[in-house]
Amino acid sequence: MKAADLFDLRHRVALVTGASSGLGQQFARALADNGAAVALVARRADRLAAFRDELEKSGARAIAVEADVTDRAAMLRAFDEAEKAFGTVDILVNNAGIAHGGRAVEMAPEDWRKVLGVNLDAVFFWAQEAARRMLAANRKGSIVNIASVLGLMVAKGGAAYAAAKAGVVQTTKALAVELAFKGVRVNAIAPGWFVTEMNDDYLMSDKGAAIKREIPMGRFGNAGDLDGALLLLASDAGAYITGATIVVDGGQVIQIKG
Numbered sequence: 001m002k003a004a005d006l007f008d009l010r011h012r013v014a015l016v017t018g019a020s021s022g023l024g025q026q027f028a029r030a031l032a033d034n035g036a037a038v039a040l041v042a043r044r045a046d047r048l049a050a051f052r053d054e055l056e057k058s059g060a061r062a063i064a065v066e067a068d069v070t071d072r073a074a075m076l077r078a079f080d081e082a083e084k085a086f087g088t089v090d091i092l093v094n095n096a097g098i099a100h101g102g103r104a105v106e107m108a109p110e111d112w113r114k115v116l117g118v119n120l121d122a123v124f125f126w127a128q129e130a131a132r133r134m135l136a137a138n139r140k141g142s143i144v145n146i147a148s149v150l151g152l153m154v155a156k157g158g159a160a161y162a163a164a165k166a167g168v169v170q171t172t173k174a175l176a177v178e179l180a181f182k183g184v185r186v187n188a189i190a191p192g193w194f195v196t197e198m199n200d201d202y203l204m205s206d207k208g209a210a211i212k213r214e215i216p217m218g219r220f221g222n223a224g225d226l227d228g229a230l231l232l233l234a235s236d237a238g239a240y241i242t243g244a245t246i247v248v249d250g251g252q253v254i255q256i257k258g
């Protein structure tokens with residue numbers, strides 16, 4: 001089969017959380033460029049509207065839905081609005097996330113809960129809702145959860161984030177085995193370091209320069225470096241892939257220092 005046909009997303013409806021900046025915008029653009037209608041979700045409505053306009057100018061079909069991923073009513077409204085505009089969501093990219101750094105012994109309970117709430121709880125409940133609607137509509141679909149190499153390995157100062165992302169990897173597998181029989185695939189992408197609003201201060205500092213030197217490919221990820229993994233998992237090119245976590249990190253996570 002030709003690659004263009006294998007990765008074709010025309011007649012598909014995607015919902016991307018965290019689409020107001022960074023990787024989420026890149027994911028939404030990649031899906032739209034390959035034919036999907038896209039619902040863009042995040043809290044910053046102005047950013048979403050500007051991005052929706054940009055996608056529409058390039059010929060894509062997109063809507064912007066302001067929602068906090070931890071707000072259940074907002075979640076239901078986001079799926080409803082996507083459905084009303086384009087039909088049942090059959091690609092969910094669970095991308096919204098927050099960073100948190102700090103020593104474990106100093107972690108406040110509310111900080112732990114906040115990181116887990118956005119980075120893990122919301123991933124489960126948005127996936128659950130997407131799956132419920134796919135099953136109800138008798139539609140096959142693909143759920144792509146954005147984990148991290150910090151869900152596979154740990155670094156000092158990242159206990160809550162690492163726990164949440166490890167949870168995303170396991171949640172992905174657990175949902176995959178329950179939903180496989182209905183044709184709903186659930187996979188994850190574990191990015192290494194990409195410069196975004198989440199981490200630009202850190203990665204552009206001396207500490208970031210040191211991190212970069214230790215990445216086998218010698219650079220941080222570029223915007224389009226995740227497109228291939230996303231399109232593989234979202235499209236029929238990945239029809240027999242479920243429960244997988246694809247690591248996209250320039251070789252960072254396989255390396256033992258020494």
Ligand SMILES: NC(=O)c1ccc[n+]([C@@H]2O[C@H](COP(=O)([O-])OP(=O)(O)OC[C@H]3O[C@@H](n4cnc5c(N)ncnc54)[C@H](OP(=O)(O)O)[C@@H]3O)[C@@H](O)[C@H]2O)c1
Nearest residue numbers: 018020021022023042043044068069096097193194196198
């Ligand atoms: N950049 C990296 O190196 C890297 C590496 C591994 C994994 N990741 C993961 O990739 C994902 C995207 O991160 P990024 O690097 O693109 O960071 P980013 O530019 O800061 O984007 C985070 C996105 O999440 C949204 N968001 C945060 N909290 C939200 C909430 N409560 N409700 C709705 N949306 C919320 C933000 O939108 P609003 O503020 O408008 O709501 C924003 O669009 C995250 O899950 C992150 O953990 C990133």
